[in-house]
Amino acid sequence: MNERRYTPRSELREPLRLLCTAVRDLKAARYLAWRILVRDLSARYRQTLLGYLWIVIPPVAVALGMTLATRSQILRISETDLPYPAYLIFSMSLWQTFAEALAAPPSLIQKSRGVLARIYFPREALLIAGLGDVLVNFAVRVLLILSTFVLFDVSLAWGALLAVPVAAVLILLAYGLGLLVAPFASLYHDLSRAITIGLMIWLFFSPVLYPVPAADTVFGTLVRLNPVTPLLVTARELAIAAPLSMAANTALIALLSLIALGAGWLVCKVSMPFVIERLRA
Amino acid sequence: MDDLLVMAHGVSKKFARRLRYAMSYGVVDIIRELAGKDRGAQLRRGEFWALKDVSLELRRGSGIGLIGPNGSGKTTFLRILSGLIKPDEGEALVRGRVAPLFALGAAFNPVLSGRENIYLNMAMLGLGEREIASSLDEVIDFAEIGDAIEAPLQTYSSGMTARLGFACAIMTSPDVVFIDEVLAVGDMRFRAKSYRKLAELRGRGAAVVVVSHSMNAILSMSDHVVYLRDGHVAASGPPTDVVSRYENDMSDVSSSISAHDQTLRSRSRNQAPLEVAIREVYLAQESGERLHEACAGRDAVLHVRYIASRTVDDLHFAVLVRNLSHGGELVLNLNSGRDAQPLRIDPGEGVLCLHFRPLVLGPGAYVAKVVLADATFYIFDALEEFRFLVRGEANMNECLVFQPRVWSARPVVSALLDHG
Numbered sequence: 001m002n003e004r005r006y007t008p009r010s011e012l013r014e015p016l017r018l019l020c021t022a023v024r025d026l027k028a029a030r031y032l033a034w035r036i037l038v039r040d041l042s043a044r045y046r047q048t049l050l051g052y053l054w055i056v057i058p059p060v061a062v063a064l065g066m067t068l069a070t071r072s073q074i075l076r077i078s079e080t081d082l083p084y085p086a087y088l089i090f091s092m093s094l095w096q097t098f099a100e101a102l103a104a105p106p107s108l109i110q111k112s113r114g115v116l117a118r119i120y121f122p123r124e125a126l127l128i129a130g131l132g133d134v135l136v137n138f139a140v141r142v143l144l145i146l147s148t149f150v151l152f153d154v155s156l157a158w159g160a161l162l163a164v165p166v167a168a169v170l171i172l173l174a175y176g177l178g179l180l181v182a183p184f185a186s187l188y189h190d191l192s193r194a195i196t197i198g199l200m201i202w203l204f205f206s207p208v209l210y211p212v213p214a215a216d217t218v219f220g221t222l223v224r225l226n227p228v229t230p231l232l233v234t235a236r237e238l239a240i241a242a243p244l245s246m247a248a249n250t251a252l253i254a255l256l257s258l259i260a261l262g263a264g265w266l267v268c269k270v271s272m273p274f275v276i277e278r279l280r281a
Numbered sequence: 282m283d284d285l286l287v288m289a290h291g292v293s294k295k296f297a298r299r300l301r302y303a304m305s306y307g308v309v310d311i312i313r314e315l316a317g318k319d320r321g322a323q324l325r326r327g328e329f330w331a332l333k334d335v336s337l338e339l340r341r342g343s344g345i346g347l348i349g350p351n352g353s354g355k356t357t358f359l360r361i362l363s364g365l366i367k368p369d370e371g372e373a374l375v376r377g378r379v380a381p382l383f384a385l386g387a388a389f390n391p392v393l394s395g396r397e398n399i400y401l402n403m404a405m406l407g408l409g410e411r412e413i414a415s416s417l418d419e420v421i422d423f424a425e426i427g428d429a430i431e432a433p434l435q436t437y438s439s440g441m442t443a444r445l446g447f448a449c450a451i452m453t454s455p456d457v458v459f460i461d462e463v464l465a466v467g468d469m470r471f472r473a474k475s476y477r478k479l480a481e482l483r484g485r486g487a488a489v490v491v492v493s494h495s496m497n498a499i500l501s502m503s504d505h506v507v508y509l510r511d512g513h514v515a516a517s518g519p520p521t522d523v524v525s526r527y528e529n530d531m532s533d534v535s536s537s538i539s540a541h542d543q544t545l546r547s548r549s550r551n552q553a554p555l556e557v558a559i560r561e562v563y564l565a566q567e568s569g570e571r572l573h574e575a576c577a578g579r580d581a582v583l584h585v586r587y588i589a590s591r592t593v594d595d596l597h598f599a600v601l602v603r604n605l606s607h608g609g610e611l612v613l614n615l616n617s618g619r620d621a622q623p624l625r626i627d628p629g630e631g632v633l634c635l636h637f638r639p640l641v642l643g644p645g646a647y648v649a650k651v652v653l654a655d656a657t658f659y660i661f662d663a664l665e666e667f668r669f670l671v672r673g674e675a676n677m678n679e680c681l682v683f684q685p686r687v688w689s690a691r692p693v694v695s696a697l698l699d700h701g
Contacts, residue, residue, distance in 0.1 A: 001456070004364055006373040012317040032404040039390055039401050046392045118384035120364040121405045187307045271311040273367045277296075278307050 011270055022269065029125035036129035041136060055137050056144040059092035066209055080211045081242055086152040090239070091208040093141035094170060094232055099199045101134045101174035105182035105268065106192050113186075113279045116272075123272050127265070131175055138171065145239075154240060163238040166250060170231045173257035179264025183271035187278060207232055227253050286457050286488045287339035287362060291371035294332040294357055294512075295324055302327035322370050331357050332512045334371070337505070339457070344489040346503030346520060348496070348527050354512040355492045359383065359459050362490065377456025378407055383492075386446030391435035395426055395445060398434050402449040416452045423478070424448035425471070440467055451478055458482065460491040460502075476501075496524050497679050524678050528644055531606070557593060557626070557653050557661035561586040564669055567636070574670040575640050578683040583635040585651055587626070587662075595623035596661075598633050599652040605668075606645030607681075613642075618656060641683045644673030 011018045045051040067085045069075045080087040108130045109116065116123070149156055185191035203209075205219075206228050213220040223229055230249035237244050244250075297303040306328070310320060324330070332354040339345050347355045360366050361373055363381055388405045389398050399420055403413045421430050424444040426437075434442060444467050451458075458479065467475070479502070483489060491502045499506060499520065506523040508516040515530075516523045564572040565582050575581045583600065597618035603609045615635065617624055624633060633653075647670070652663040677683065 001376050002378065003374065003376045006361060006364060006368055006375075008322075008367060008369050008371075009319055010314045010317045012315065013319075028407070031409055035401045035404040039393060039397070042397070043390050043392045115384075115387045115405065117365065118387040119381055119405055120379070121407065183311055184308060187304045267311075267315060270314050273365065274307050274310045274314070277366045278303050 025122040025124050025269075029122035029128060032121060032125035033128035033132065036125055037132040037136075040129065040133055052140055055140045056093075058096055059089050059141065059144065062092050062209075063088035077210050078213075082154060082236070082240060083152045086148050086154055087211075087236075088209065089148040090145050090236060091232055093138075093145055094167060094235060095203060095206060095208045095228075097134065097138045097141060097167070098170050098174045098228060099203075100137060101131075101171045102178045102199065103192075103195055104130045104134055104175065105178035105264070106185035106195065109182055109186045109275065110192070117276050117279045123269065124265075127179065127268065131171075134171060134175065138167065156239070157241050159241050160239045163235040166231055166235040166238060169250070169254045169257050170228065170235070172261050173227065173231070173253065176257055176260030176262075176264040179268045180260065182264075182268055183275050186275045202226070202228070227256065284341035284486075285338060285374075286341060286376050287337070287345075287490065288374040289338075289358075289362065289371065290336050290373075292332060292335045292358065292361060292368045292373055293322075293330060293370035294354075294361060294366070295328045295369050296331040296357075297325075297327045298329065299327050320369055330512045332361070332368075332509075335507070335509070335512075335514055336371075337507055337517070339488045339490065341486040341488060342483055343505070344483065344491060344503040346499035346506040347490065347492045347509060348494075348499055348506060348524065349509035349515070350531070353509040355509055356383075356461060357512075358509070359461055359490065359492060363459060375457060378453060379457045379459065380406065380450045380453050380455035381459045382447070382450050383459060383461030385450060386442055389434055389442065389446065392433050394433055395421075395430040395437070398445070399430075399449055402446070403453060406450060406453050408453055416454075420445075420448045420452045423452065423474075440471075443467060444471060447475060451475070451482070455482065455487055458487055458489045460489060460493070462493055462495075496528065500524060500678060521676070521678060525673060528673065528678065555662050556591055557587055557589045557596070559585055559587055559651065559653060559662045559664050560630070562649075562651055562664055562667045574672050575637075575642070576672050576674070577641070577643055577677055578639050578674060578685070581637045581640045583637070583649070583651075585633040585635075585653070585664075586630070587633060587653065588630045589626050589628050591628055593626050593655060593661075595656045596626055596633075597652075597654045597656065597658070598624055598635065599650075599654065600635055601650040601652075602642070603648050603650075604642075604645055605648055609648070612647075618654075623656070639683065639685065640671065641685075642671045643681045643683060644671055644677055646670055 011021075045054065048054065050057070063085050066075070066088050070077050070084060077084065082090065105127060108126055112126055115121075116126075146156075148154075181191055181195070185195065205222050205226050207213075207223060212229065212233060213223055215221060215224055230246035230253055233246050234244060234250040236242075297306055302325070306325060313320060335354070335358055337345055347358065349355055357366075359381075361368050362375055363379060364375070386398075386402065388402045390401065393401070396417070399417060400410075400413055403416075403420075404410075408416075421427070424441070424447070426441060426445060429437065429441070434445075437445070447467070479489070489502055491499060493499050503520050506516075506518065506520045507514055508523050508527050510530075516526050561584075563584050564575055565584055566572060567580050567582060572581060585598070595618065597616055599616040599618075600613065601611060601615075602613035604612045617635075626633075646668065649667040649669065650663065650665055651667060653661045655661070673680075
């Protein structure tokens, strides 16, 4: 019979037992995660006219605006390896997925506080479902990218599929970071606000609206230090079969993203009772 | 030992009332936990024990009731047993599947259909897809939803939603059921059905922990009652004993507002002398011995000591009693004149008596208004507030009044003849 023991002892003192419960909870969470994902997907756009179009409207709007701005010579962007509108759609889609994945864990806890505070269920289910949600949105944006490439006559080879694992690293990195801050953001809502504003600033220092600048300026150095930069660049280069310029950094960040995900998951799991104690349903 | 389903040993939990402390301690606690350090058992600044040293054991098929005033820690204790929050001291153990009947429909989504919501809610309570599919019809049937099951939940009445939530939780074939003031779902018939289902589960070995302010629910569902006050166990034992202790404590609280022995009249000298004046009001036994508090079901006499300056042939002695424990509801309106027993008094001092044979008032705090008047309702004197307490015996739980009674059973003779 399934047995649960609750003590004041830190769960990290018995890593083996923590691992056992973690595996058990993950297994128990699979079906529930699926149900939550189905709920979120079918509920979100049920009372809308445009439905899933809302996922692709932001990158399209930004692409339109930026393209018009450069055509009128107000903005001057140096040459990109893709036609500029396609470049924008591609990068904005990735960036938006990154931003969503980063903000997802704190907002999930906030949105589900009623259930969290009242029912015990493997909390992993909520987090897995949140990740699934991000992935579904990403899949829809991949369709947008593909149609844009067709529209702008960008040739696609099978090798472009290699961009998918890089995008996955981008998502995992963001989700891991989101998990790391989620419990603290649930206690201090300042953090949730900081994430929104921080993502806006982060966008400025990421090669999303412009190509990677030369390294000899302060701005260029900052952009190159940004962990998102190699991922965006490598994903694009793989998609259009261009030579890879940041392969080593990408590998390093892939490793970091796995660490962030593991640590974030641990922090979330262990701290949930303390957060729930202070959530008012 | 095998049939032990719930065990709590010395469970304590501290909270901070102020949000500022609660939040910063939250961060500290998380960091300590991540660093592999145990939390200290000492109270930090601004903290208090919401629960202190609570122990209990619950075996298969048995029930435990948790009672106590609001904020005494009952719900906190249930939340610890549910695994929602961690204890700060002690240890708790829960075996088997838990059905938390205090979180009905917490996972419901209004735009999804009833069916989708059943899947979601039951998955959250720990069931797999196949288990849900096999109990789906039973749930729809029990909740009496019928064809509406495909309609979005937001089109349901509140009763339907509540019934569906209850059905989802109860149909998970739980080993342990947590109830927190929840069987008040639906109409009378549905409630009766819920109680029957619960009894059936218990018959199959499920254990119940029930939190309620309804002593009726507590008495009907538990074999053992724990009375919590300010997070401490004030009493723990057989249901009737603990419940009467709790009810007596509750009526004490309401009477402590004012002392009930303040009955002696003090009049200012410049008031005009009354023809009949009340000097003192008190309760006593038939023997004349004064009572500190009356006892439901026993005889008691209300004494009114007066001083009169003239003879009154048809004195109307009126007593109006209000129940302070029930929001000051008027429970007795007695008048000697209306009972066609006008009293005759002569000048000088004397005592008027109202004999309660027996006193039927249930346990609680009361306030009586005593009026002396004549047949035209010309009021000689009145005492607005005479407060007194009525104590209950163990067998008066949930009784508003004392009902003198005799129980019996006998066969119906004609029925016997019919069969013969």
